[in-house]
Amino acid sequence: MFHLGWFLGNGFGIQPWNAKGGDGPWVGSNVTDWMKPDIYVDLATSMERAGFDYILIEDTAMVEDSYKGTAETSLRRGFMAPKNDPMPLVPLMTQRTKHIGIIPTASVIQYPPYLAARLFTTLDHLTEGRVGMNVVTSVTDRVAQNYGFAQHFDHDERYLMAQEWVDVVQQLQGSWQPGAVLADLESGIYADHTKVEPIDFVGKYFSSRGPLNTIPxxxxxxxxxxxGGSEAGRDMAARYDDTMMSMCKTVEEMKEYRADMRRRVASYGRDPDKVKFLFLVTPVIAATDQEARDLAAASLAGRASDAAIEYNLWNMSYTSGGRIDFGAIDPDTLVSDIDFSRQNGEHSSVAAIFQDSAGKTLRDVVASSFQITDLGLVGSPDTVAAKMGEIMDEVGGDGFLLYLPTTRRNMAEVADGLAPALRRRGLIRDGYSGTTLRDHLVEF
Ligand SMILES: Cc1cc2nc3c(=O)[nH]c(=O)nc-3n(C[C@H](O)[C@H](O)[C@H](O)COP(=O)(O)O)c2cc1C
Incomplete structure (x- = not known):
């Protein structure tokens, strides 16, 4: 059996439903209703029906203007803005479900550790143990500037900050020892003060006295x-992650990635079987194999459209940390002549976009490159289910993180098409034996 997660990649933002991923026309109500809770609640109930472990909610807090030096493209096309704060969505999504976990994103430059420790503990209570914490370092200068920094910290330093941040958050969350809460009706004693201690943390980036002012x-x-798939990202994941979003383009890469990460996890004295590496994938599912193949072919052809090329150039500028304006580079420039040394964003995403680009021009890459691929998962629910099983056999585990536009059509294809086909093969859970997100992650 393997685990499944849904990556809500546009966060609590516009869930685009448009022709072939292009620049409109928009379809349906998603573009007007994205700020209402309904679609996210539907997503949670659907993915719980499907047996998913969790939904991970992306978040990025800025209006990006590094592409062509203006926010025009971001705002005209709704790229990463507008976006609401994901935290209030969490209890709404869990209120209407009983099992599925919800993992909102917290950036270490946006949440001081005490705020984060208190917020996630509060959410843990409100969700009855179904919240997780996606730790990110934020990608561009614009986010850093919204939170009071002149520019973003350098890539590797960000991960050192993030490690310290998780450490403080977890120390605060451990500042009430087991048995501290008595809530004794008879004696009227709530807590044993000898079991609640300050943490007195003073670090390079963060300090916090503690204890947390709420119970575990x-x-x-x-x-x-x-x-984060870079060296620094992998190191942080190895120390702290319970589940990691893993980005690979081939089954061979998946195998290597998982083996490497399991080695790193073990080197920190942790049990690799308790960490679940979920591989990002964009499957194409339709009623028949032929229909799915046609959709995949149309999507590939659509990569060369003006709208898709604009998106790709915009996205490259963003993933470089806003440091390289790909809109200002002549598209006929050879990739080998582009200076990537200034990048300060998502190193592994940039590497994935420009993988195998020797001898290619920027135009060639933007018209064809994928950051995340379908891994050959194209077909009817039965075909895709069988292939998922084969891939997992080859890789050794642990599961997939599906990344599809959050439309109700895609939700139905997954929850009521793919998931039953997987379940018939015994590949995914048939119900939940535990109650918390951690229970689901370590159930098998
Ligand atoms: C699937 C996925 C989801 C991500 N979600 C977020 C996010 O919500 N917010 C954010 O600031 N960065 C996000 N990132 C960026 C990562 O946190 C990280 O900074 C990035 O992958 C670069 O890591 P690397 O330089 O270690 O490769 C995401 C990256 C991936 C691949």
């Missing part, structure tokens, strides 16, 4: 997730 939630320390 059902999970104590809610599970940690992250996505």
């Amino acid at each position: 939630g059902p999970q104590g320390r809610p599970p940690v997730a992250s996505a």
